[in-house]
Amino acid sequence: SSELTQDPAVSVALGQTVTITCQGDSLRSYYASWYQQKPGQAPILVIYAKDNRPSGIPDRFSGSCSGNTASLTITGAQAEDEADYYCNSRDTSGNHWVFGGGTKLTVL
Amino acid sequence: EVQLLESGGDLVQPGGSLRLSCAASGFTFSTYAMTWVRQAPGKGLEWVSTISFSGGDTYHADSVRGRFTISRDNSRNTVYLEMHSLRAEDTAVYYCAKGNYHGSGDYFDYWGQGTLVTVSS
Numbered sequence: 001s002s003e004l005t006q007d008p009a010v011s012v013a014l015g016q017t018v019t020i021t022c023q024g025d026s027l028r029s030y031y032a033s034w035y036q037q038k039p040g041q042a043p044i045l046v047i048y049a050k051d052n053r054p055s056g057i058p059d060r061f062s063g064s065c066s067g068n069t070a071s072l073t074i075t076g077a078q079a080e081d082e083a084d085y086y087c088n089s090r091d092t093s094g095n096h097w098v099f100g101g102g103t104k105l106t107v108l
Numbered sequence: 109e110v111q112l113l114e115s116g117g118d119l120v121q122p123g124g125s126l127r128l129s130c131a132a133s134g135f136t137f138s139t140y141a142m143t144w145v146r147q148a149p150g151k152g153l154e155w156v157s158t159i160s161f162s163g164g165d166t167y168h169a170d171s172v173r174g175r176f177t178i179s180r181d182n183s184r185n186t187v188y189l190e191m192h193s194l195r196a197e198d199t200a201v202y203y204c205a206k207g208n209y210h211g212s213g214d215y216f217d218y219w220g221q222g223t224l225v226t227v228s229s
Contacts, residue, residue: 031213035153042203042219043145043153049213086153088215095167097143097155 004032004087004100011106012077020103022070022087030090032070034063037102038083046085047072074105082107110134110218112204117223120194124227128189130204130220138162138182141207143216144189146200146225154200157189158207172198194227201225 004024012018022032031050035043045054047063050070060075070089074081087100116128130142144156157178158167166178177190187204201224205216 029212031211033213033215035216037153042221043216044219045215045217048208048215048217049210052210054217084152088153088155090214096169097158097167099145099153099155102152 004089004098006085006087006100006103008101009104009106011108012074013108014079015076017073017075018077018105020072020074020085020105022072022100023068024089024098024100025068026089026092026098027065027068027070029092030094032063032065032087032089034070034072035086035088036081036083037086043086077105077107079107081105110206112206112218112220114202114204114220114223117202117225119226119228121229122195122227124194125190125192126194126225128191128202128204128223128225130187130189132185132187132204132206135206137185141209141214142178142180142187143205143207144178144187145203145205145216145219146198147203147222148197148200151200156202159187191225194225196227199225199227 034047037043050065051063086102111133113131143158159178175193180187201222203222204220206218208217
């Protein structure tokens with residue numbers, strides 16, 4: 001399979017916790033990475049290899065994976081976290097990469 | 109500081125050709141895979157092509173295979189995307205991204221600001 005499935009939109013109250021999920025068969029073999037994109041800007045990496053944060057990414061961002069589902073959790077969401085979030089992984093062939101359709105996060 | 113600077117985006121007619129470049133600095137270019145990702149207006153991210161650190165292995169999405177070719181010049185710290193037989197659906201911002209690897213997962217740790225390709229008559 002070459003698909004990663006994400007919910008199109010999720011909302012969270014300021015300061016609360018939200019989880020964004022990504023489903024796909026390839027996640028049983030390959031770790032997911034997660035990217036944040038704000039309007040008019042390039043994506044930035046927020047989680048790699050399932051649960052690792054690059055330097056400079058706040059520790060309220062965390063990742064996990066179980067079976068065919070990868071998750072990005074924001075604990076104590078801030079207004080600046082409002083953005084589109086994309087998961088990525090190799091596909092089941094291992095010779096292609098695929099992005100999820102993206103989740104638009106709204107912080108209320 | 110890692111920097112990726114794309115160039116070459118333009119308005120081109122359907123059926124036309126274009127070459128994108130991505131100049132890299134701030135890291136040992138010849139030891140990392142490089143990737144092109146595109147984003148059509150108002151749409152999500154789409155992986156396009158990846159090239160290994162040596163250039164010996166290349167991978168292309170089905171949507172561009174046979175029309176696009178990724179290449180690199182490690183002496184110039186530059187990766188290219190040669191695009192032919194362009195279609196309206198190739199209209200997008202094209203991002204260059206640096207690859208990295210950890211355990212059973214690879215990822216794109218730095219991205220350029222993108223270059224716009226518009227295919228229209």
